[in-house]
Amino acid sequence: MKDSTVQFFGLPVGSKNAVAVRADGFEGYGHHYSRMSKLDWAESVILITQPVEDRNMELWPTDPPMFKPALEEYSAEVTKLMRQLLSSMALDLGVDAEALTGAFEGKRQSMAIHHYPPCQHPEKVIGNTAHTDGLGLTVLLHVDDTPGLQMLRGGRWFPVRPAAGALVVNVGDILHILTNGAYRSVEHRVVVGADRGRTTAVVFQDASVGGMVAPLPELLVVNGGGEQARYRSIPRFEYLKVRFSALATRKGFLDSLKL
Ligand SMILES: O=C(O)CCC(=O)C(=O)O
Ligand SMILES: [Fe+2]
Numbered sequence: 733m734k735d736s737t738v739q740f741f742g743l744p745v746g747s748k749n750a751v752a753v754r755a756d757g758f759e760g761y762g763h764h765y766s767r768m769s770k771l772d773w774a775e776s777v778i779l780i781t782q783p784v785e786d787r788n789m790e791l792w793p794t795d796p797p798m799f800k801p802a803l804e805e806y807s808a809e810v811t812k813l814m815r816q817l818l819s820s821m822a823l824d825l826g827v828d829a830e831a832l833t834g835a836f837e838g839k840r841q842s843m844a845i846h847h848y849p850p851c852q853h854p855e856k857v858i859g860n861t862a863h864t865d866g867l868g869l870t871v872l873l874h875v876d877d878t879p880g881l882q883m884l885r886g887g888r889w890f891p892v893r894p895a896a897g898a899l900v901v902n903v904g905d906i907l908h909i910l911t912n913g914a915y916r917s918v919e920h921r922v923v924v925g926a927d928r929g930r931t932t933a934v935v936f937q938d939a940s941v942g943g944m945v946a947p948l949p950e951l952l953v954v955n956g957g958g959e960q961a962r963y964r965s966i967p968r969f970e971y972l973k974v975r976f977s978a979l980a981t982r983k984g985f986l987d988s989l990k991l
Contacts, residue, residue: 733806734875737933739796741775741847751777751791760791764844773857773924774848781807781935782841807841810871810935817869817901825914827950835910835948836868839938848880848922848930859922859930864986865904866975868939872900875931884919892920905975905986906939909963912947917986940968963989 740748753762761777777793780786781803793799815833822832848859859880872881874894881892881900892900908917924930941948946965953960966974966989975985 733802733933736796736799736802737845737875737931740793740799741931743795747795751793759788770858771856773851774846774859776844776846778842778844781843783838786840814869814937821915825911827948831948831950835939835941836937841935841937844934846932848924850927850929851924852926854924854926857924859924862919862921864917864919865902867904867936868906869937870902870904871935873933875933878925878928878930880922880925880930882921882923906945909945910939910948912951912959913962943968945971962991964991
C-alpha cells in the first residue's frame with residue numbers, strides 16, 4: 733500500500749488525471765479539500781472500497797499496476813482490524829461485541845490517500861483544515877515518517893508523530909454518537925512542512941443502527957444499560973446530508989445533536 737501510494741503520486745499530473753474527479757462525483761484524483769481561506773496544499777485520491785459492489789473500478793488507478801490488488805487487500809485487512817478494535821470498545825462499554833460491530837458491518841468504507849508536498853511558505857497554506865471525521869472509525873497509515881498531523885486537546889494542538897509500524901485510529905462523529913459520547917471524536921488538522929513532503933493513506937468506515945445515527949440502544953436506560961441518551965437519533969441519510977453539506981459550520985454539528 734505504501735509503495736503504491738508513493739508511486740502513484742510520483743507520476744506526472746497527466747497520468748494521475750486518468751482518474752480525475754468527475755463533475756458528478758467525489759471519487760478520484762484531485763484537490764478535494766480546497767474550501768477554506770488558506771491555500772489547500774494537498775493532492776488526494778478518494779475511493780469507495782466497501783462494500784465491493786459499490787466500487788467504481790474505473791476510478792481506481794491502473795498505474796502502478798499493484799495499486800488495485802494492494803488496496804483490495806489493505807481494505808480487507810483494515811476491515812478485520814476495525815472489527816477487533818470495535819469488539820474491545822464494546823467490552824469496555826459493557827455491551828455485546830455484536831451490538832457495536834453490527835453497526836459497522838456491511839456499511840460503506842472509503843479510502844483517501846493524501847500527498848502534502850513541501851511548501852516554502854508553510855504558514856500560508858494548510859494541508860487539511862481542522863475537522864472531526866464525519867463517519868464512524870478512521871484508520872490512518874503514515875506512508876513516511878514526516879510529521880504534520882495534529883490533534884486538539886484542551887485548546888492546544890498536539891503533534892501525532894508517525895511511529896514505525898503503527899497506525900493512527902480516530903474516533904469519528906458517528907462512533908461518538910453510537911457510544912453516547914463515551915468515545916469522543918477528536919478535532920485534527922494537517923500542517924505542511926517546509927522541507928519534506930508527507931503521504932498518508934486513510935480508511936473511513938461508516939456506521940449506523942437500523943438506518944439511524946443514534947446512541948446504541950444497548951447502552952440506554954430503556955434497555956437496562958442505564959444511560960440517558962445524550963444525542964438525538966437522526967436518519968443516516970439526513971445525517972450525511974447535513975454533516976457533509978455545510979462544511980464550514982461542521983464544528984458545531986455534534987453539539988447541534990445534543991439533547
Ligand atoms: O493526512 C492526514 O494526516 C489526516 C487526513 C485527515 O484527517 C482526513 O483525511 O480526514
Ligand atoms: Fe480527518
